[in-house]
Amino acid sequence: MEQEKPRLAVFKFASCDGCQLSLLDAEDQLLAVAGAVEIVYFPEATSRMEDGPYDIALVEGSITTLHDAERIQQIRKDSKYLMTIGACATAGGIQALRNWADTDEFMRAVYAKPEYIQVLESSTPISDHVKVDFELRGCPINQYQLIEVIQSLLAGRKPRTPQHSVCLDCKRRGTVCVTVAQGIACLGPVTQSGCHALCPSYHRGCYGCYGPAPQSNLVSLATHMEKEGDSRTEISHRLHNFNAYAPAFRNESQRLLEQDGE
């Protein structure tokens, strides 16, 4: 008898669909992955929709509504491994910028009849709501890392994804430092690798789409940027991006804004 394949489900919360699209964009590996697992729930790709339990749940998007806050609880109960994919699910996403604003005022600015819509005051990562087994960073995620994580979970080992900063990747690929050579502000020193140091190779500073690298020294980088003549508001703006609500970026931008307010 054929052995049962692991059951894979893909769920979406507030997001742009880009991270789950990474799975469909793994064209060369897509049919192989689809052969190794049974995709039992993935509304973007298939009309087949089965209930749990699931072996692996991939979750994209942040929690921004009461309904979604309840839905993630059920998904956690139904799933053996729950893995978040992307900046929205791991750090609240760009929509977390409202965590610093008046959400009601935001709603009034966008909708003629905000009373038709109910949203939470904040946009929060999945780990604020349920236990997460692995968080895959990126806005968008790197499809090779995604394939690695799925394969590792299938093999029952820990995923191998790098934890170093973007700077190291620039050195590896021989990209001349945009800060040193051109004075361009770059979040590379504090941002986790995953993009192969893409932006500097296009002559622009890293804008932090993989979020803070472990043990990154935000204060040191901000101090350097201030010395270069950037205002604290400008620096905090740089951190208020796709991973604004990730703790390290959040704390530093908060510190800068408070200093500015003094």
Added chain:
Amino acid sequence: MADRTIKVETLTRVEGEGGLYVRLRGDAVDEVRLEIYEPPRLFEALLRGRPLEDAPDITARICGICPVAYQMSSVHALESALDVTASAEIRRLRRLLYCGEWIESHGLHMHLLHAPDFLGFDSGLDMAKQFPDEVNRGLRLKKHGNQLVDMLGGRAIHPVNVCVGGFYRMPRRDEFQKLIPDFEWGLNAAVETTRWVAGFEFPDFETECEYISLSHPDEYPMNEGFMKTSSGDSIEVSYYEDEFQERHVPHSTALQAIRKSTGRPYLLGPLARVNLNREQLSPTARQLADDVGLEPLCKNPHRAIIARGLEIVHAYEEALMIMRGDHPTGKPRESYSYQAGEGMAATEAPRGTLFHRYVIDEAGKIVKAVIIPPTSQNQAQIEADLKQWVTHVMSDDEQETARQCENLVRAYDPCISCSTHFLNVKIERT
């Protein structure tokens, strides 16, 4: 017969989250609602106060399938506010980038999202077991689109190379050249794909609606032009908000647009573009449109899959022309200085016209942003067409009816994340 409702809780094979609700009174259709429950992300609000340079990167995050469209509409609109005119070289490269997105997005929709409906599969992956050659060919086309966006934009999802004024860095000659052999194969493969889908069995169904797209005297519409309508009007993009109005309805987080002058919905997207600009298609695509027998004014929304195929052929042919032409030289971007002002622009996202308007201040900060995505504009027309379609497909088997309703919705390739909002069919007989 008792009244009843048909509900599709989660529409599948569309991007984003939504549902469908149909209420019947006896056998008469009482109400049809495309319910978009994608949580709002409030982009227009969170852009305020940010440097204008952030707009292409941030608005790209509205949609992972068509980030290029958001980048293109935003840079054009902001350049208009700054009185910046991009060079011919930059313009050519922007069209090339857009070709990549059309190939990627249409390739995805045709093969993985829509074709399974015609052949009776739950997904493209299931379909691959019986149609491996067709699905593999489609995946390869999609991959070419991604490779092109990757080459020019740095990555396929949320490219990093686009900026106000042009690009951060020019592509290298070798980057162009290595794509050319694949694109030569792809052009032929896209023709085969279009012939394949044109041979599907299409339901005998036509709708009456106004088709609207950009139009340009010299080229198939992509980045620039005026708004052309099937009723014969020409509208300058600067009058967009005077002509079209978004309304907020209780059952949807996406706004719904109507044409102010008629009070009626309208349709954007590949079918509208081909209906209105067939003569501007590339030679191979134009000939192919005749060969596969696409009507001069096609009113069957199910046949939009053919229009997508033609646009992929066009995109391959135009991309090859650009890549084989003189390699772009000159500076990668135009410089500008800040000035207070307002700018607007519309470009053709794979799903239809995408309008952006920005007000900026003298320090280069965004004061106001207005984004009118194609799906929210198409939504009211999709509901109107569904109302008509339900009467064609109504049967005692509610699951089958719901499935047929979903099929029609997928024909439009609604991007619900875009509408800053996915779908479910519910049919109710009360």
